[in-house]
Amino acid sequence: MPRPSVSDARLYLCTDGRRDRGDLADFLDAALAGGVDIVQLREKGLEAREELALLEVFRDACDRHGRLLAVNDRADIAYAARPDVLHLGQDDLPVRVARDLLGDDILIGRSTHSPAEASAAAAEPGVDYFCCGPVWPTPTKPGRHAPGPGLLEHAAALETDRPWFGIGGIDLANLDEVISYGVRRVVVVRAITEADDPKAAAAEFRRRLTEAARAD
Amino acid sequence: MPRPSVSDARLYLCTDGRRDRGDLADFLDAALAGGVDIVQLREKGLEAREELALLEVFRDACDRHGRLLAVNDRADIAYAARPDVLHLGQDDLPVRVARDLLGDDILIGRSTHSPAEASAAAAEPGVDYFCCGPVWPTPTKPGRHAPGPGLLEHAAALETDRPWFGIGGIDLANLDEVISYGVRRVVVVRAITEADDPKAAAAEFRRRLTEAARAD
Structure with missing residues (x-):
């Protein structure tokens, strides 16, 4: 399989295994x-x-739809499951360790929560994309300081070719505001996992993000 | 550093980082x-x-005392920290994946909770030692069925050169009973982590286990 590219990606979904609902597939x-x-x-x-x-x-x-699969945190799980992406938070393994363990045939992403972390992720060797947030407080990460729109504007002003995503409390009600800060890619959880119609919600996210990127 | 041997080991301690007490070292x-x-x-x-x-x-x-360091569960942490041992439970990564990831210069141990699992661990490629238990119910693993002395007697009767340890609720008050089931190596948590004098407790465990092994 050729190495997938993250540069065309606009919409990144995080979800649990939905074992309470039993409807994962x-x-x-x-x-x-x-x-x-x-x-x-x-x-x-x-x-x-x-x-x-x-x-x-x-x-x-992901294979049925030709999309990318990401593993969170654990490089050993990634070693066993061979996803397209390993995502690392600031408290996870160092990127160089994960890259050394997994080789070049995997994309590695980073979470960032401050302008300094975003700037570092834009320059750090071995990083393929990064995420900036949480934009707003989110129950997914209780207690985490929300750096707010300033972080997004900082990331949008960075001179980097690396794709970056806004994350944290983003939904269809605030998406236009998020886009106004310069965001063209988002990570969402509840806005799709808890949507009555996940397909329609995803389509609407994709449509507005693609439109904003085309207008740049 | 030459590959350490687990065959001389009698006493295996599991402990958290004691951050509440601040006295880890x-x-x-x-x-x-x-x-x-x-x-x-x-x-x-x-x-x-x-x-x-x-x-x-x-x-x-461990370096100061010439003893073995073990990492629990995560092969990627082991890849970064290079301990002497990686310990895998039944729900952790398959041994073959961890062995493939880490190479031959690390010892890999397995937890077993039934005679069938113990027999399998005694024969599974890539396993250097295994643990059998819990002997008695333990707050360290709430809700886990305690297979009891029968598992220890099963392990003691196995024709295997692999070292194996009894685990789960073992303390100095029941150690002689545990030894009577054929155990010559034990894993302990609270019996040392909560001892008033951890050094004296460890010394007493080591003394009685060594004595039992010599008498075989």
Whole structure:
């Protein structure tokens, strides 16, 4: 499989395994059909075998739609599951360790929560994309300081070719405001995972982000 | 450093980072001076960077005493920290994946909770030792069925050269009973982490286990 590119991606979905609902494959099909470019399994407290089993469902869905699969945090899970992307937070393994372990055939992303971290991620060797946020406080990351629109404007002004995503509390009600800060790519959780119609929600995100990027 | 051997080990300590007490290095020095052969950092919910920072303290202590350092669960943390041992539970990564990732210069151990799992671990390629338990219910693993002495007697009757350890609720008050089931190596948590004198507790464990092994 050729190394996938993240530069065309606009919409990045993080979701748990939906074991309470039991509709993971159908949900992923809907979100990916709607326009999600990257899907990450993000569920704290999973045992490795549980995570690997869920990732097989994610892998099948991403393959059906030709989209990218991301693993969160654990480079050893990525080593076993061979996703397209490994996403690392500031408290996760150093990028150089993950890159050394996984080689060049995987995309590595970074979370950033301040202008200094965003600038560092834009320059750090081995990083393929980065995320900036949370834009607004989010229940997904309780207690985390929300750096707000200033971080997005900082990222938009960076001279970098690396794709970057706004993240944290973004939904269809505030998307236009987010776009106004210079964001052209977003990571969402609840705006799609809790949508009545995940496919329609994803399609609307994709449409507005693509339109904004075309107008640049 | 030559590949360390686990065959001389009798006493295996699992401990968290003691951040509530702030005495990690002193505690490890006491336990290792008393006779602990292997120390494993076991603390759920750590971020990778926190775990790597704690492992540096463990590494220094193990080096001072010439003993073995074990990482729990995560092969990517082991890849970064280069301990002597990676310990894998039944729900962790498959042994073959961890062995492939880490190479031959690390010992890999397995948890087992039934006679069938113990027999499998005694024969599985790439496994250097295994643990059998919990012997008794333990607050360290709430809700886990305690297979009891029968599992220990099963392990003792196995025709295997692989070292194996009894684990789960073992303390100095029940150690002689545990030894009577054929156990010659034990993993302990609270019996040392909560001891008034960790060095003396470790020394007493080591003394009785060595004596039992000599009498075989």
